[in-house]
Amino acid sequence: MLAAMFLAGVVISGIVTRAAVESTAASSALFLDSLLSPLVQQLARREVLGPQAIARLDEALKEGAFADRFAHVDIWRSDGLAAYSTTSDLIGGRFPPPEGAAMAFDGEVSARYTDLAAGEHVARAWTTKYLEIYVPLREHGSGRIIAVVEIHELTQPLEAKLLKLRVQTWLVVSGAALSIALALTGVVYSNSRLIGRQQVALESRLAEIERVSHQNSELRMKVQRASGRLVEMNESYLRNVGAELHDGPVQLIGLSALKIEQVRRAADKDGRAAILTAIEGLLGDALHDMRAIARGLVLPEIQALSLREIVESVVRVHERRTGTAVSLICDGTPPSRSSQAMRLCAYRFVQEGLNNAYRHAGGHGQTVECRHEGDVFVLRVSDDGAGTAGRPETSEGSLGLFGLRERVESLGGTFSVRHGRQGTVIEMATVLNGGDEV
Template sequence: MSGLAARLGSRRWGAAVGGWSLTRQFAVTGGAIMLLAMIVEGLFTAEVVSRNMIDRKAATTALFMDSFLSPLGRHLAVSDVLRPEERAELDWLLGKDDFESRFPHLEIWKEGGLVAYSRSPELVGRMFAPPAGVVAALAGEVSARYADLEAAEHKIRGFTSRYLEIYTPIREPNTGRIVAVAEIHEVTEPLEQRLWWLRLNSWLARIGVTAMIMAGLFWIVYRGNRVIMAQQRQLGERMAEVERTSRHNRVLRERIQRASSRVSELNERFLRGLGADLHDGPAQLIGLAALKVEHVRLAGTAVKHEEELQALDSFLTDALREIRAISKGLVLPEIEGLPLPDVVRRATRAHEQRTGTSVAVRCEDIPQPLPNAAKMCAYRFVQEGLNNAFRHAGGNGQIVTCKLEDGVLCLAVEDGGGKGPGCPAGLGSGLGLVGLRERVESLGGTFRMSKVPNRGTRIAMTLTMTGGGRDG
C-alpha cells in the first residue's frame, strides 16, 4: 500500500509540475538543486577551511612553544619526568597572565603514555592511554584537535571545556630524535570567533554567487520560454489555419465532386435535348424537303414545277435557320488570349445584337492572366445571366460587373425587374441556372442568386484564382 501511495503521489506531482510553465519549473527544480548544491558545497568547504585554519593555528602555536620547550629535550632524552627546578621554571613561565589566559594547560608525554610534566601535578609520572595526537606527534607530525572530554586524564581534572589540543614533538638537540610530545591546551573562543566570521563571509559570498548564477540562468530560461511560447502560439495559429484550410478544401472537393457528377448528368440531358431539337426541327424539315424532290421530278406542268421548287426552298431555308439558331448557342467565340474584360464585353455585345437591348458593363482592368476554363465560365455566366434578364425582366436595367480582389474573381449580372417576352428561338446556352451553378462549382467557385431591393434579380459568382492562373 505504501508503494502504491508513493507511486500515486509521484504521478500527481508529475502532473502538477507538467502543467507549470518552463520558467516556473526551472525556478522550482533549478532553485532546489542549486540550494542543495550550495549547502553541500558550503558544508564541505567550511569543513576544509576550518581544518586548514586549525592546522595553521597548530603550526603557529607549535613554532611559538618550541622556542622554550626545545631546551627540555636534552633532559627528557635521559629521564622520564622533568626535574623539579625545570618544572618550577616552566610553571612560572606558563603562570603568567598572557600565557595562562591563552594556554591554561600543558602536558609533556613520553612514549607509552607516561606524563613527564603537567600543570596539574597529580598527573605527573602517571600512565594513560596515549591520545591519537601523541601517537601522530611521536611520528613527527604536528596536529591539532578538540579535547576528548571522556579521556581519563581529563576526567581526573573535571574538564568541561573542549580546549584545542595541539600536539608538537620535542626533539633531542644534538640528534634531532623525538624524545617526547608537548600537548598544549589552547582556549578556543578567539579561534571560534575567527572561524565563525570566516564561515559567515564564506556563506555570504557563496549565497551571492549562487544568487547571481541562478538569476542569470533564470533570465536565459525566461527569455527562452518566451520565445518557445511565442513559437507555440504561432504554431497553434498555423495549425488552426491549416485545419481551416483543410476543412475548406474538403468542402470544396466534395462540392466539386458533386458538381462534376451533376455536370455529367446535365451534359447527357443536354445532348438528349439537342438530339431531340435536331430531330424534331431541322431533321423533319429536311425530310419534307427530300419528299418535295420527288414531287418536283413528277410535276407535269411548269407552274406546278415552280410551286414545288418554292416549297422545297422554303423547307430548306427553315431547316438552315433552325440549325444556325441551335449552333449559335453552342459555339463559343475565340476568347483565347483575350483579357477577362474583353471576354465580358464580347458576351454583352452578342446579347445586345440578338435582343436589341442595352447592357451596362462595369468591369475593372484585370491585368492578371486567367485560365481559359475561368474565361469560358465567365462568358457562359454573362450569357446565361443576360438571357434570364431578357426572358424574365424584358432586358430592363441590365448591369454586368466584374472585379478581382485579392486573387478572387467576382462577377455579377442583375436586372431592373419587370416581365419579359419569354424565350425567343436561339436565345440561351442551353444550360440554365442549374447547369451554370454546376459549371461554377466544378471550378471550386461559388454561385449565389438573390433579389435586389427596388430592382430585380442578381446572380453572382466568385472564383479563387490561386497561383495567378495562366492562359491555356
Template sequence: MTEHSGGISHEFAAPAEPALVGRRRLLLPIRQWFGRQTLSMQFLLACGALIFLVAAVSGYLISREVSHNAAVDRAAATALFMQSILEPAGNELAQSGQLSAERRLRLDELFAEPQFKDRFPYFELWLPDGSVAYSTSKELIGRRFNPPPGLLRALKGDVAAEYADLTASEHTLRSLSTRYLEIYSPLRRSDTGEVVAVAEIHEDTDTLHWEIFEVRLIGWTVVAGASTLIMLGLLAIVHRGSATIERQRLRLEQRAEEAERVSEEIRVLRDRARLASLRMTDSNERLTRGIGADLHDGPAQLIGFAILQTEPVRVARSRSEREEALEVICGTLEEALKEIRLIARSLLLPDIEHLDLDQVIGRAAKLHEARTGTQVAIKGSGSKLPLPPVIKTCIYRFVQEGLNNAHRHANGRGQAIRCRIDGTVLNLSVRDHGGPSAKSSSSDKPDGSGLGIHGLQQRVESLGGTLKFVHRRDGAELQMTLDLGGGMLDG
C-alpha cells in the first residue's frame, strides 16, 4: 500500500516539472536581456514602469474621489434647487396623498421648458411605498417598483446621488440607455418636517464627466492619458460598428418576418380564391341543372303534350272536335309560357341601376308582395349612399331569397326587413315568425327562384361579406354583413 501511494504521488508530481521548466525558459531570456543593459537603461525601464503604475493607481484613486465629491456637490446643489420648486407639491402630497391634475399640469409645463429638459431629462416623485406619484414618463405614474437604494436613503432624510442602474424595472420599462446621475431629494412637510415623498432627478452628466476627465489628464502621465484615449477611441469605433451591425440585423429580421407574413397572407388568399372559384363553379353547375330540370319537368312536358294534341286536330271529323283539340293545345301552350316566364323572372333583375339602397330593398319587397299576396314590413337605413351595380344585385338577391324562404316556411307571417349602416358596414336582415327548421337553409328553389342559400352565400362572400342563418323561438332570420369600405364603392 505504501509503495502504491508513493507511486501515485510520483505520477502527480511529474507533470509539474515541464510547466516549471517552461516558465524558467521564458523568464531566462528576459533576465539575460535586462542584465545586458546599462544601469541607466535599467533605471529608466524600472522607474518608467513603476512611475506608470503609480501614476495609473494615483490617477484612478484621485479620479474616483473627485467623481464622488463632484457628484455629491452636484446632488446637494440640485436637491436644494429642486426643493424650493417642489415644496408646494410636497405639501399637497402630505395633505391628500396624491397630486391634483392642476399640479401635474404645472409640473409638465415646468419640465417641458428647454432649460429644465436639457439638464433634467427625467423626473419622478416617489411615495414612501415605492409607487410613482408623478413622472415625466407617463407610463410610470401610479406603478409600484422595488425601491432603489437612493430612494431608501432619501426616505431617511439624506440627499443621495448615484448613477442610474439600467437593469432596474423602472428604467427597462421606458428603455433607458443612458446612465444619468440620479439625485434623490426628500420632500418634507412644512409643519413637522416628516418626509412625505422623494424627488428623483435625472441629471445630464456630460459637464460633470468633462470636469473629471480634465482632472484625470492632470493626474495621469502623458503615456497613461494617451493609452486611455487610444483605448476609448478604439472602443468608440467598435461600439459604433457593433451598433450599426445590430441595427442592420434587426432590420433584416423585421423584413424577413414581414416577407413571411405577406407570403402567408398571399397563400391564404390564394387558397380562399381557389375555394371560392370551386364553390362558384359548383353553384353555377347546380343552378344550371336546376334550370334544366325546371324546363324539362315543366314547359318541356307541357309543350310535348301540346304536340301530342296535334294528332286529334288532324284526324278530327267535325269542326267541334277540331276546336276542342285546339283549345286544349292553346291552354297547354299558355301554361308552358307562364312557367317559362316565371323561371325567366326569377333569373332576370328589374331595372335597379338608378335606385338607391332603400329603393332596391323596396323594389324586391313589392315584387314579392305582388307575387305572394303577403305583407312585408321594411325598416330602411335612410342612406342615399351610391352603390355599384354588383352590390345592388347582391342586396336584391338577398332580399328575394330571404322573403322566398319566409313565404315557403312561414307562410309569409311576420315578414320584416331591417337595414342599417354602421360606419362603412352594411347590416341587412330578413326575418319571419314561422319557426323554420334546418331545412330552411338548404338550396331548394322556392317558388321557382332557383337561387338558394348556398348560391347566395357564395355571392356575398365573393364581395368580402358574411351570411348567417339564425334560428329563433319566434321564427328565423337571415343576416348579411358587408363592409363597404376599402374601395368597394369605387366600382
C-alpha cells in the first residue's frame, strides 16, 4: 500500500504539475497573441521592427501589471535574430534559436525553465531562473508564423501554486490510501475473527467427534464383550439344562425302564400291580420335572404384546405363582412395537427381578416401575427386604443378575444393582431402535 501510494503520488503530482504549467502557458499564449500580434505585423515584410513599433512594444511591455508579472520579453525570428527585447542591447543580435522557439515556429506553445547557459542569457549575465513561455505570432489573414515571442515569467507565483497542487495531490492520494488501508484492515480483522471463531468451533467439533468416537469404540467393545459372555452363558445354561434332564427325568425314566423287567418277572397279579404303580409314580415325577424345566425355557407368546403389556403379564404370572402382591407403576406410553430382543430382555428382567425379590425378601414390597422418556425405556424392580451386598448375581435354574447385565449391555443399555438396608433395586435403561413404531 505504501509503495503504491508513493508511486501514485509521484505520477499524479507530475501530471498535475505539467498540467498546471501547460495551463499557464496556454493562458499566457492567448493573452500575448491578442496583445502583441497587431504590433509585430511588420515582421511579415521585413526582418526588424521600426522605431515606432518598438516604442509601442516598450510602452505595452515595460509598464503596468504586465511588467510586474513578466520580467523580460524577447521576440525571435526563425533565423535566431532578436527582433525585439525588453533588454535593448539584444535587439538586432543573433543567437542560436532556443529549443522552445524552434517548437513554437512549428505551431506549438511550449514552456520550460530558463537555461542560464543559453547565449542570450549569458550576454545578460542572468543568474535567476524564470519560466520561459514560447508563443507563435501569426500574420493576419494568412495565419503564417512570422515570429515567436519568449516571455520570462516570475516563478514564485507558479511555484506557490504548484506547491499547493502537490500538497493537495498528496493529501488526496494519502487519504485514499488510508481509506483503502482502513477498509482492508477492517475486512482482514473481521475475517480473522470469523476464522478464529470457526477454528474454535471446528476444534470443539473435532474434540466432540473424538469424544463420541472414543465413546462409540468403548460401547462397541462393551457390546462385543457382552455378546461373547452371553454366548458363553447360553452354553453354560444349556449344559445346566442337560444336567437337570440327566440328573432328574432321565434317571427316573431309566429307573422305570428297569422296573419293566420286574413286571415281566412278577409271579402274581398283585406283584405286577405294585411294580406298575411304582413305575407310574416314577414317570409322573419325571413328567413333573420336565414340565418345570420347560417352563423355564419356553416363554409365553409375547410377539403381539407391547412392552407395558409384557411387564403386566410377568407381574400377573408372578402373583399367581407366589401368592404375593406386586405394585406396578408405568408412566408414559411405551412403544406398541419393539424388537424381539428388547421384548425378551424386558420379560427376563422383570421375571428375574421378581424371583429374586421373592426368594431373598420374601415378596415384601415388590414394586415394578416402567417409564418411557423420549427414546429411552427404563425398567426398575425393587423390594423393601433386608438386602445385603453379598446377594449373588446368579441364581439356580436361571440366568441370574449377571446374565441380565450381559443381556441389557448387549442391547447397548445400562444395568445397575443397588443393595441396602431398605432393600434391593435393579434397574435397566436402553435406547429403543429408531425403527420402532410408537
